[in-house]
Amino acid sequence: MSISLYNSLTRRIQPFSPLDPRRVTMYLCGPTVYNYVHIGNARGPVVFDVLARLLRRHYPQVVYARNITDVDDKINAAALEQGVPISAITDRFAAAYREDMAGLGIGPPDIEPHATAHIGEIVAMIQSLIAGGHAYAAEGHVLFNVDAYPAYGALSGRDTEELIAGARVEIAPYKQNPADFVLWKPSTPELPGWDSPWGRGRPGWHIECSAMSAAHLGETIDIHAGGIDLLFPHHENEIAQSTCAHGGKMFARWWMHNGMLTFDGRKMSKSLGNVLLVRELLRRHPPEALRLLLLRGHYRQPLDWSDSAIAQAISTLDGWYRVLRDLAAVALPAGPLPVPARLEAALCDDLNTPQALAELAVLADAARQHGSAEGKAELLGGGALLGLLQQDPQAWFQRGGDEVDGERVERLLEERRAARAARDFARADAIRSELTAMGVAIEDSAQGTRWSAAKT
């Protein structure tokens, strides 16, 4: 089954094939670690985690890099404000980021490069850009010269003329062309900085991704991914730098961009202040429902976040886990879990996760009706490719159980069983009400009464 992926560069879906069929290289723009990430920041990591899972099935090796940007003016501002070295900020939030991503069921990347560990590569890349006439030093800064790269704007569909006309920022006097962007900037003594041929300074925003991508994945990579809001200027600038630094070699063969997560119809963003932290959501809701929610829309479309959407995701998972719970005693066939063809086909079609989830629903139905080991295996196998349905059903249904006194529940259930046996239904219903008040839902079945204490 071949994979087709939309390429922002060509604006069309193309059959995917890596440069080296034995080794796929993929880079995702990671966070700048100066505070906790919000759920919008997690969409790309979740979506591209599914892509990584899919690619690993198709190719012998996938090298997936997701960077940490740990040098940046916002980090500096936070460090100055708190009177601590920047590493105190970046270490803390990089660790928090890993925890948050793991909480959403995202597998760790193969490589997690840090910008500060690549200053040498960054300086070298800037030197080669200057040597090639693609960059120039001015007043302690080094700037990329967009006029020296005629293809500038190809990714975002802009030309430099219109960029200048529409520029809403004040243009620094040392720029030759207003669209030129900073590769290196000088640091004052209180700011972090590294020695360089242009004095003590620090890298500009875009250069670190170019340097780290080349250092770990090579000069030409297969897939470069990120949020659509990074398409310009970040990715446009990365292309310009990398291409010019590597003698015109293509930088990334596929550019993939996830749509924005919205909240009340507006982009969730720190500057608008309408953010929900992943950390907070993980504490309040079942993590798997959050992941499911992020996969319920096609990755290129906007996706609106809401409490009712979370509730829907939980209900959906309730149904699927109910099937798995009913099949708990059914032994799985030996060997690895199968991957259902229709579900995989949906993912191969430009990562159509909504379609894949529809297929998963069909598989859940089939498993419930047939009660077979094969059905169970297919449901689990399909779920695994999406990073869903891998926990113990019992754990899913009793995830709020920390606050519930299990022994008391069992005692009440036994009492209710006796009342029902004596046909004292008034008493039985009173006990059920009591359990409901405790946040415990019950379900009578041929195998006895089940209970669940699930948080929303």
Added chain:
RNA sequence: GGCCAGGUGGCAGAGUGGUCAUGCAGCGGCCUGCAAAGCCGCGUACGCCGGUUCGAUUCCGACCUUGGCCUCCA
């Protein structure tokens, strides 16, 4: 203003030139002491106006409208 992506049933959200999305919610029935779950069934969805076509939600054009980028941003 420029560039880009959308507007699908109560909600979410795929998809297609001509019988099925899917999930959640709702309604009717079966089952159940009653619930819950399960099972069976139900609801004339494709922004608006033209055009192409035997036939358009799906293709083309105009219009209305929502959002993203053009500044930090996943």
